[in-house]
Amino acid sequence: MAKVVFKVGDDVSTDAIYPGRYMATVLPTETPQYCFADHKEFNEKLNKGEIEAGSVIVAGNNFGCGSSREQAASCIKGWGLIVVAKSIARIFLQNAVNLGLQTVICPDVEAEVGDELEIHPDKIVNKTSGKSFVVIPHAPARQAIIEAGGLIPYARKKLLQERGVAA
Amino acid sequence: MGATLAEKIFAKSVGRPSVKPGDVLEPSVGLAMSHENAALVINQFKEIFKDTGLEPRVWDPSRIAIIFDHRVPAESAKTANNQKKIREFVAQQGITKFHEIRGDEGGICHQILPENGYVRPGMIVVGTDSHTTTHGALGAVAWGIGATEMAAVWALGRVLNVEVPPTIKINIEGELPPMVAPKDIILHIIGKLTAQGGNFRVLEFHGSTVKAMSTSGRLVLANMSVEAGATSGLFPPDEETERYLREEAGVKEPIEMITPDPDAEYEKVVTIDVSKLEPQVACPHTVDNVKPVSEVEGRKIDQIVIGSCTNGRLDDIAIAAEILKGKKIARNTRMLVFPASGRIYRQALEAGYIQTLMDAGAVVMNSGCGCCLGVHQGALADGEVALSTTNRNFKGRMGNPNAEVYLCSPATAAASAITGVITDPRKGAC
Numbered sequence: 001m002a003k004v005v006f007k008v009g010d011d012v013s014t015d016a017i018y019p020g021r022y023m024a025t026v027l028p029t030e031t032p033q034y035c036f037a038d039h040k041e042f043n044e045k046l047n048k049g050e051i052e053a054g055s056v057i058v059a060g061n062n063f064g065c066g067s068s069r070e071q072a073a074s075c076i077k078g079w080g081l082i083v084v085a086k087s088i089a090r091i092f093l094q095n096a097v098n099l100g101l102q103t104v105i106c107p108d109v110e111a112e113v114g115d116e117l118e119i120h121p122d123k124i125v126n127k128t129s130g131k132s133f134v135v136i137p138h139a140p141a142r143q144a145i146i147e148a149g150g151l152i153p154y155a156r157k158k159l160l161q162e163r164g165v166a167a
Numbered sequence: 168m169g170a171t172l173a174e175k176i177f178a179k180s181v182g183r184p185s186v187k188p189g190d191v192l193e194p195s196v197g198l199a200m201s202h203e204n205a206a207l208v209i210n211q212f213k214e215i216f217k218d219t220g221l222e223p224r225v226w227d228p229s230r231i232a233i234i235f236d237h238r239v240p241a242e243s244a245k246t247a248n249n250q251k252k253i254r255e256f257v258a259q260q261g262i263t264k265f266h267e268i269r270g271d272e273g274g275i276c277h278q279i280l281p282e283n284g285y286v287r288p289g290m291i292v293v294g295t296d297s298h299t300t301t302h303g304a305l306g307a308v309a310w311g312i313g314a315t316e317m318a319a320v321w322a323l324g325r326v327l328n329v330e331v332p333p334t335i336k337i338n339i340e341g342e343l344p345p346m347v348a349p350k351d352i353i354l355h356i357i358g359k360l361t362a363q364g365g366n367f368r369v370l371e372f373h374g375s376t377v378k379a380m381s382t383s384g385r386l387v388l389a390n391m392s393v394e395a396g397a398t399s400g401l402f403p404p405d406e407e408t409e410r411y412l413r414e415e416a417g418v419k420e421p422i423e424m425i426t427p428d429p430d431a432e433y434e435k436v437v438t439i440d441v442s443k444l445e446p447q448v449a450c451p452h453t454v455d456n457v458k459p460v461s462e463v464e465g466r467k468i469d470q471i472v473i474g475s476c477t478n479g480r481l482d483d484i485a486i487a488a489e490i491l492k493g494k495k496i497a498r499n500t501r502m503l504v505f506p507a508s509g510r511i512y513r514q515a516l517e518a519g520y521i522q523t524l525m526d527a528g529a530v531v532m533n534s535g536c537g538c539c540l541g542v543h544q545g546a547l548a549d550g551e552v553a554l555s556t557t558n559r560n561f562k563g564r565m566g567n568p569n570a571e572v573y574l575c576s577p578a579t580a581a582a583s584a585i586t587g588v589i590t591d592p593r594k595g596a597c
Contacts, residue, residue, distance in 0.1 A: 011362050011363070011453050011455075013559070013561040013562075013564075015540070015541075015559070015561040015562070015563050015564050016561065016562060016563060019541070019563050019568075020540035020541045020542045020563075020564070020566070021541055021542055021566055023204075023237070023540075023542055024203075024238065024243060024245040024246045024249060024542075025245070026204065026206050026207035026210070026249070026314075027207070027210060038562070038563050038568040061363060062362055062363040062366065062396065065362055065363065065396065066297060066559060066561055067296075067297050067540070067559075068295060068296055068297040068299075068311040068312060068313055069204070069313075070204075070207060070313040070314045070315060071207075073313070087363060087366070089363065089366060089396055090366055090367050090396065090398060091297055091311050091312065091313065094312065094313060094316060095313035095315070095316075098313060098315045098316055099313075099315060139330055140191065141191040141328035141329070141330045142328065144328060145327075145328060150315075151315050151316060151318075151319055151327070152211065152214050152215055152315060152318075154319075154327065155215050155318070155319035155322055155323065155327060156215050156216075156217075156219060158319075158323055158327070159215060159216070159219065159221065159322050159323060160219055160221075162323070163221060
């Protein structure tokens with residue numbers, strides 16, 4: 001069971017997820033402190049350790065639009081959160097897949113902060129409202145990276161295959 | 168069934184006769200571009216090589232471009248240290264297309280690549296910057312990727328697991344009215360398509376307006392294609408592309424004029440008549456919140472910004488100078504100009520545009536992205552409003568979530584600088 005801890009609307013940009021002024025900070029170990037920095041209440045809860053890993057951010061359409069900054073994916077991943085969105089912008093989705101941030105595309109999702117969700121491969125069941133919603137599976141090209149544990153191990157395997165060294 | 172331009176280029180990149188939307192490929196990369204976020208790419212690149220026993224070497228140092236533009240000169244020790252780390256990596260790996268913080272060859276990455284002839288028709292170009300779509304203006308399939316994806320490109324020379332996107336054909340017809348610019352066209356298109364209308368799609372631009380448009384204008388449309396969510400925004404190369412590459416970018420080698428098939432299959436065809444288009448303004452806080460200038464005229468503006476990878480080229484600065492010649496910028500408004508490259512800055516100096524803009528009261532800054540994304544120079548105060556020729560107006564974009572950003576063409580920005588309120592540039596700008 002995963003609890004919804006934050007809800008945002010449509011077209012939430014990477015500027016909102018990880019404001020540009022923190023972009024000189026790049027390492028995934030350092031970015032989580034600035035996650036949703038301009039949403040002060042949520043950011044403070046994260047930094048005080050009040051949000052459990054495995055909790056859910058629910059978003060509308062086109063989540064993560066805008067800049068390609070990978071910090072926007074790494075800062076959410078760093079807190080162990082899951083993103084459930086109606087749709088996700090291409091670059092953010094690819095960054096999430098590459099870094100192992102769990103994303104779920106659920107076009108009709110209805111959930112409020114505090115709701116408990118059961119996330120299955122093909123559907124989300126909102127245990128609070130009793131409703132369930134269809135999940136769109138990731139395309140096979142992205143699923144392969146997810147199953148490899150992210151792009152770094154996936155690329156490392158390719159590199160070793162190419163340079164004639166046994167993996 | 169024929170192929171779209173993107174399908175042709177993707178097929179070529181994997182040595183196949185054809186590909187179709189949905190195919191998963193590992194396209195070979197012609198050019199891989201990064202800016203200061205190369206600091207993160209380097210980190211991820213070393214991670215890929217970790218415990219492999221292999222020495223971390225990039226696949227081809229001549230195909231990697233690194234341009235310092237996001238925070239130049241460095242605004243903090245942290246950025247300075249990132250830039251230093253990148254310089255060391257560039258030297259160690261022998262990366263040749265490296266553009267330092269310099270007045271002679273520096274500038275904004277999306278201007279540096281075209282003006283140096285690094286991008287050619289038919290190429291696969293990836294960049295760790297979402298506005299890498301810009302290079303579609305020269306007939307390259309160009310798209311933005313994250314730092315980890317770039318690290319894999321540096322290691323392997325290919326982009327892994329790319330799904331061929333379907334293509335939307337955009338026909339643009341009609342002669343642009345005076346004081347209406349390519350920026351107004353692309354804002355209008357984004358308003359129509361919405362911010363996610365092009366998500367996982369390629370836009371391919373056609374029509375009489377495009378045919379008559381300079382490369383500088385095409386770069387604006389391709390640049391902002393990503394604001395409709397598009398993977399890439401492509402212009403089939405033509406005589407103008409060839410002229411630009413030969414005359415402005417100094418390209419000597421043969422140019423491959425790769426074009427879509429006449430019977431290419433498009434997911435959708437959108438036709439736009441621009442002969443009666445009004446200047447357009449994207450209102451806060453999304454780029455698709457587009458209105459004709461007449462609906463927002465009179466809005467008080469605290470800061471005008473002309474420049475960036477979208478509208479910092481010579482023709483953009485020229486129109487601003489033409490409008491501001493002999494005029495003064497309104498007292499309660501400030502105006503910042505960011506030429507897109509050192510080369511453009513000097514051309515604008517030689518043409519007298521810089522003098523004109525400074526006489527009017529503008530502050531001419533060095534080339535850079537910092538103001539547009541709120542990381543360096545030109546931050547807004549609480550409650551302030553900016554009118555900018557840049558490409559994004561998201562909440563917080565110009566460094567303050569309690570401020571607002573409107574987007575427009577250089578002509579609208581310059582006309583509004585005189586009055587201090589959003590002004591239709593067709594009204595004589597006085």
